[in-house]
Amino acid sequence: MQLIWLRSDLRHVDNTALSAAAERGPTLAVYIISPEQWLMHDDAACKVDFWLRNLGALNERLQQLNIPLLIRTAPTWDQAPAVLLDLCQQHGIQALHTNQEYGINETRRDQAVAQTLEAEGIAFHSYLDQLLFQPGSILTQSGSYFQVFSQFRRICYNRLHMGLPQILAAPEAQAPLNIKSDPIPASVEGFATPDDALRALWPAGEEEALARLERFADEHIHSYKDERDLPAKPGTSQLSAYLAAGVISPRQCLHAALMSNNGEFESGSPGAFTWVTELLWREFYKHILVGYPRVSRHRAFRPETEFMPWRDAPEELAAWKEGRTGFPIIDAAIRQLLQTGWMHNRLRMVVAMFLTKNLLIDWREGERFFMQHLIDGDLAANNGGWQWSSSTGTDSVPYFRIFNPLSQSERFDPDGAFIKHWLPELADLNKKLVHNPASAGGLFGIANYPAPIVNLSQSRERALSAFKNLPSKNMLEVSHG
Known part of the structure; x- marks a missing residue:
């Protein structure tokens, strides 16, 4: 039995940990609700609501794959190791699979979970998924993390020219397990439900995210360089919420941009080049989080x-x-x-x-x-x-x-x-x-x-x-x- 621990990767296509788990054996999924931790991190009520709605959409996909989704609560992340160990022992789980996250609290949480599970003979596997490049793999000649974006971007482009990260297909449906999925809560205590007008702006699910990506690549990407700074125009992709929750992957975004630009990076459409550069800014700041942990601690970088x-x-x-x-x-x-x-x-x-x-x-x-x-x-x-x-x-x-x-x-x-x-x-x-x-x-x-x-x-x-x-x-x- 394999367990996929879902976090900021709420999709079934191109989900590295989900694919890895499903390849190894019958798979269960879990999502942990952590209200006190989310409040400490200042997560917005509309964001928590968006996660829950996307979890509901993902659950429908997982049911088609016969992967039950369990919901557990660990008010703060220091309770996550015990909650996950209990779940693994209850269902005879041999290995837990999850996609990497990068803040200092996230890193400590994952280290604690890995130690707790491995002490009981349960394997812990984590995967590069929400980034194109592993933090620590794009370094200056002296071996430190880049502090200047233009230099970081140049190395990224060189690597992408050598080989593109591939998009993984959704896993095949597995034989049904005799385990029922848990109902997904409509709300979480401490987080008000946003009004219908706000929710309507951000429909949940992978289909919506991919439709936005396709529409942007078809209609707006070539004018992106000129229109992205004009707030009265629909010049941006409106995908940031879907990327942050992992409803769409940066690989899917990169491939769509290249397809709209005949496979070109720097040449061809200035709009496509500018948008890929924005994807790399997202990458850069996550690498900074790993290379300079003080920014996770409310400290100035300089x-x-x-x-x-x-x-x-x-x-x-x-x-x-x-x-x-x-x-x-x-x-x-x-x-x-x-x-x-x-x-x-x-x-x-x-x-x-x-x-x-x-x-x-x-x-x-x-x-x-x-x-x-x-x-x-x-x-x-x-x-x-x-x-x-x-x-x-x-x-x-x-x-x-x-x-x-x-x-x-x-x-x-x-x-x-x-x-x-x-x-x-x-x-x-x-x-x-x-x-x-x-x-x-x-x-x-x-x-x-x-x-x-x-x-x-x-x-x-x-x-x-x-x-x-x-x-x-x-x-x-x-x-x-």
Whole structure:
């Protein structure tokens, strides 16, 4: 008997651990619900709901393969070893199969499970699945993890030219087992069920994920380079939630991109090349998680930035979280996040830079807020993005490059279509005023819309001064030497 432990790999096609288990013998599947752990990780209620709905869709597929799906609860991950050992002993399991996960807590959990099972003679197998390359296999000449994305990307492309990772077919149906599947809970305590409007934006299941991928590859991938930065256009693939939950694999995405581009990587369609580059950014941040575990511990990647004099400004933080900063592009983006569980990638950068540079509020506040609301919340990508925007991270923007929300707004939402969709109170403004209602003058500005909470040029100077006065990396090394 084999056991597949499902986590962020909620699919039956191209699932490395599932295929490996099914090849070896009769297979059972288990999914562990860990409410306290998920709360500690700031997982969003809409994300937990999305996992459960995808688990339901996967369960239908597994039933066709005669693989029973059992549901177990381990409130925190330190209880997972005992729960899995009990299950293995109950059903005479000889080997557990699972796909690798990469945060520090995930790694420790898996090591503990492996030790517990192996001590009882049960084999533990883990597989590369949610990435194209094993962390530790793409290194600099000195043998360390890359810190600069462009260098990392070059090595990845060289490897992909030498051989593409293949897509695994779904396993064959097995002979029925005399074990009943458990019902999948409709909700988990501590996580509110999102409203129907949000759920309708994110239908569950592999068919939906593959349909999105196909539609994107057919209709949008070639214009991706030009349209991905325009939040009012459907220029992105909308696949991030499905990738984060493992409803689709990066291999499936890579193959679709290459097929749409006649098998080419760097040549051919600039849109396809740009999209594959985004898949590699996802890869890069997961490798960073493994190579530099401190980023899993809420630590800045660049140690000197731990001395940043972040401001304690609860009222400004609340205005940012509630979308009432008085800067329409920021407020519209926050409303999109709160209502849909997703935010356009260009706006994630603009919103993050406004919080960390213009308000000089600690990036960890923003990172946590995003995780609590994102349906595609992923530690590596979210942490990587926040540290990039706040100039504390790997390959991050130089501290003096500070996005101006007004010019970003005018450049990427020139007609104000995105702003007017999310801020209907500004619908009557012309396309110049809609980016900066405060410039309309008048005693009260625009009815129903707040005045800007910060002066952009003064706050920019404040951020530049704070960064300039940080201790240098060399000084830190001397003091710790």
